Amino acid sequence: MIEALVLDQSAITLFSRSLILDSFLDNFKIHDSSDRLKQGTQGTVRYFLAKNASLETPILVLNLKQIDLKSAPDGRKWFQRIMRVALKSMDKNIVIPAAWAPYHEGSRISIYAEGLNSTTDYRLYFDTCPRGDDGSVFAFAVSEGPRRLDEHEPEWDLYRRAKEGLLEAIVAEPEVVTPEDGQFGITLAEPIGAQIAGMISLQDWLARRATVPQLKFIASPLTGPVRLKGAAGTGKTQAIAIKALKEMRDANEASRALRLAVITHSEALADEVILGMLYAMDPASEWEHFAAQHLFVGTLYKLAERLLNYEGKGLKPLSLDGREGRELQRILISDAIDSVRTRPDILLTIEESAGAELKRLLDPENSDHLISEIMNEFASIIDADNIQKGSIEAERYLKSDREGHSFSLNEWDRKFLLDVHEIYSDELLEQDFMSMDQMISDLNKYLASHAWRRLRQEQGFDAILVDEYHFFNRNEAASFHHLFKATAGIDGNLPLFMAYDLKQGTSDAGLVGRTSPQFMATRAGHSDLVELTEVFRSTPEIAAFLQSIDGSFPALDLEGEWSTYAGKSQLEHGDRPTLKTFATNQALIDHVFRSASESAHSIDGGGRQVAVICLNERLFDVYRQAGRGKGLHVPVVSREEMAELKYARRKFVLSMPEYVAGLQFEEVHLINVDEADFDIKHGVNAQRRMISRLYLGASRARNKLYLHSANEQRGPAKILTGSLSNGTLMQG
Numbered sequence: 016m017i018e019a020l021v022l023d024q025s026a027i028t029l030f031s032r033s034l035i036l037d038s039f040l041d042n043f044k045i046h047d048s049s050d051r052l053k054q055g056t057q058g059t060v061r062y063f064l065a066k067n068a069s070l071e072t073p074i075l076v077l078n079l080k081q082i083d084l085k086s087a088p089d090g091r092k093w094f095q096r097i098m099r100v101a102l103k104s105m106d107k108n109i110v111i112p113a114a115w116a117p118y119h120e121g122s123r124i125s126i127y128a129e130g131l132n133s134t135t136d137y138r139l140y141f142d143t144c145p146r147g148d149d150g151s152v153f154a155f156a157v158s159e160g161p162r163r164l165d166e167h168e169p170e171w172d173l174y175r176r177a178k179e180g181l182l183e184a185i186v187a188e189p190e191v192v193t194p195e196d197g198q199f200g201i202t203l204a205e206p207i208g209a210q211i212a213g214m215i216s217l218q219d220w221l222a223r224r225a226t227v228p229q230l231k232f233i234a235s236p237l238t239g240p241v242r243l244k245g246a247a248g249t250g251k252t253q254a255i256a257i258k259a260l261k262e263m264r265d266a267n268e269a270s271r272a273l274r275l276a277v278i279t280h281s282e283a284l285a286d287e288v289i290l291g292m293l294y295a296m297d298p299a300s301e302w303e304h305f306a307a308q309h310l311f312v313g314t315l316y317k318l319a320e321r322l323l324n325y326e327g328k329g330l331k332p333l334s335l336d337g338r339e340g341r342e343l344q345r346i347l348i349s350d351a352i353d354s355v356r357t358r359p360d361i362l363l364t365i366e367e368s369a370g371a372e373l374k375r376l377l378d379p380e381n382s383d384h385l386i387s388e389i390m391n392e393f394a395s396i397i398d399a400d401n402i403q404k405g406s407i408e409a410e411r412y413l414k415s416d417r418e419g420h421s422f423s424l425n426e427w428d429r430k431f432l433l434d435v436h437e438i439y440s441d442e443l444l445e446q447d448f449m450s451m452d453q454m455i456s457d458l459n460k461y462l463a464s465h466a467w468r469r470l471r472q473e474q475g476f477d478a479i480l481v482d483e484y485h486f487f488n489r490n491e492a493a494s495f496h497h498l499f500k501a502t503a504g505i506d507g508n509l510p511l512f513m514a515y516d517l518k519q520g521t522s523d524a525g526l527v528g529r530t531s532p533q534f535m536a537t538r539a540g541h542s543d544l545v546e547l548t549e550v551f552r553s554t555p556e557i558a559a560f561l562q563s564i565d566g567s568f569p570a571l572d573l574e575g576e577w578s579t580y581a582g583k584s585q586l587e588h589g590d591r592p593t594l595k596t597f598a599t600n601q602a603l604i605d606h607v608f609r610s611a612s613e614s615a616h617s618i619d620g621g622g623r624q625v626a627v628i629c630l631n632e633r634l635f636d637v638y639r640q641a642g643r644g645k646g647l648h649v650p651v652v653s654r655e656e657m658a659e660l661k662y663a664r665r666k667f668v669l670s671m672p673e674y675v676a677g678l679q680f681e682e683v684h685l686i687n688v689d690e691a692d693f694d695i696k697h698g699v700n701a702q703r704r705m706i707s708r709l710y711l712g713a714s715r716a717r718n719k720l721y722l723h724s725a726n727e728q729r730g731p732a733k734i735l736t737g738s739l740s741n742g743t744l745m746q747g
């Protein structure tokens with residue numbers, strides 16, 4: 016019986032990029048045709064090591080007697096989380112997601128073994144300096160429900176035996192595991208970014224593939240800011256990845272020091288897509304060597320975590336981007352509204368003082384819309400500017416003019432919102448959570464500190480590339496210019512490269528505060544503009560439909576930035592998008608699940624290429640939990656879960672537009688494109704955000720796009736009428 020597994024950093028890195036099948040947990044053997052690892056058993060311990068492993072290499076020892084992966088509810092996930100903790104100990108660039116609720120004490124750490132949504136609450140325990148071995152990790156116990164970290168005594172005897180066997184394992188003849196042994200427990204999978212981009216070398220991109228505007232962007236010097244604007248699928252992310260790799264390569268060849276950051280709004284986009292694209296352009300991964308020292312790819316949160324070490328201090332930032340965070344936020348806001356609304360001073364003045372918009376939303380029938388509107392106000396203004404009731408900023412917020420595209424609120428309304436915000440923030444504090452915006456405010460304070468001024472030259476960057484700039488709110492965008500080295504850029508103009516498509520923004524976060532005096536003004540200085548118009552993702556038929564719905568966006572005065580869709584597809588022709596209407600949501604979902612599942616079985620690339628994308632948050636929760644869909648789909652409920660797509664196999668992907676931003680699928684089924692949500696009576700801003708959701712979801716499709724609506728939800732959104740009559744959308 017195998018009592019422990021031992022993996023070194025190479026093995027963990029390779030495993031984390033791979034597809035692990037449950038059968039791996041049967042005998043812990045892999046058939047590695049690329050022959051990159053050495054595996055073998057010494058006594059009761061099984062080893063996976065780099066071919067050139069040495070005795071000094073830090074290792075992960077996993078006690079299988081305690082942590083019985085095979086009988087765990089989701090052993091594969093446990094194993095992945097264990098590897099992540101080990102990797103973090105070996106590579107400081109790795110972050111443990113806050114949703115795993117890491118808890119530290121000395122060198123001990125514990126995390127949840129499964130998602131917060133799971134019905135179990137197992138926690139895994141680690142020692143990250145076992146017996147003084149810095150960098151090594153001992154995964155030694157599991158408990159149901161949280162325990163004190165010193166409650167379990169690690170089995171030191173097993174750890175000692177695992178270490179003692181290391182020398183034998185290194186010098187032993189490599190064990191040969193043939194495919195006939197029946198176990199392909201691990202398939203070395205291509206990262207998602209490599210699938211999106213194809214295995215095309217950097218040279219090839221530069222010499223043949225990249226378009227003239229892309230090349231212009233890639234070649235722009237590191238002397239000042241450049242904006243890269245383009246509709247969905249025009250190759251913005253691709254251009255960012257090419258520029259990053261080219262800058263690194265050039266600097267390396269010229270022996271020039273260069274510290275580069277590629278900042279994204281989601282960790283998964285950074286880890287899975289951008290790193291995957293780098294890997295695709297340079298499979299030998301020569302850049303990795305350079306990158307370890309000089310390249311940062313990740314979110315602002317990851318940077319903040321690195322600089323401020325929240326995790327070590329036991330603080331949990333709550334991401335409001337994922338489904339869990341948003342659900343919690345909804346509940347807290349709803350409770351806060353109830354307690355403010357019933358206060359006598361509010362009850363007495365509401366009739367005469369509240370603005371028409373807010374009064375309408377305060378009707379219990381509109382409570383969902385009220386909460387959405389308030390979430391948007393928090394994300395784009397109140398939290399983004401760190402406004403707290405009673406402060407000078409709050410006074411300014413109450414009195415200042417509101418930007419044209421914001422929800423209209425009079426002074427009474429704004430006071431009401433600040434009261435709701437106060438209760439909501441207190442509740443967050445009570446529950447020991449920190450919002451991501453609070454964390455970014457702290458980061459900004461730190462970046463203005465004397466300490467950072469000292470460290471800046473060493474830890475700051477020479478150039479920063481930001482993808483999905485439209486998802487960053489004002490608070491976040493304010494950090495960028497502080498992150499540069501003092502010597503970066505020229506005459507105060509900083510090399511900040513920003514890629515964006517404003518219409519993909521599903522909240523106002525990326526719009527507010529950017530209208531005047533100059534759009535997209537950052538403190539990086541006046542920026543040049545490069546515009547991409549060739550669409551490489553979607554067929555001409557899908558691009559024509561996108562152009563058509565683009566006409567439904569309410570006009571916004573953003574100094575020419577809110578421009579009309581200019582995409583021209585470079586792909587071959589395909590089918591026209593269709594719209595199908597059903598009597599009920601039930602009939603809709605039955606049909607869509609059946610047809611998506613059939614496609615997932617027949618399409619090249621499997622379920623990973625078929626997405627069912629829901630536009631309504633509440634219905635999304637209902638569908639993903641519905642018994643009849645179980646086993647058919649892989650739900651992606653936050654942007655951090657993109658990696659799960661590797662496991663889709665014959666299951667299709669079920670998600671919302673926000674969580675699949677940056678990805679693409681051969682076939683997309685958009686569901687609940689219903690008038691109940693798009694109705695202009697919810698306000699022009701709410702409608703604009705719904706159209707953004709529709710645009711973001713529809714633009715994920717490469718080849719086939721199906722829209723669905725339910726009469727129960729008042730049938731197809733009226734904004735589709737134009738597309739139906741101009742023929743870019745057909746009744747299915």
Ligand SMILES: Nc1ncnc2c1ncn2[C@@H]1O[C@H](COP(=O)(O)OP(=O)(O)OP(=O)(O)O)[C@@H](O)[C@H]1O
Nearest residue numbers: 211212224225226247248249250251252253551677
């Ligand atoms: N010049 C090009 N020639 C061929 N294919 C390209 C070119 N540029 C990008 N692509 C491909 O087009 C697809 C979309 O690219 P990418 O994801 O970078 O678009 P994007 O503008 O970032 O999209 P979105 O804003 O929707 O996330 C990818 O498969 C990418 O490899």
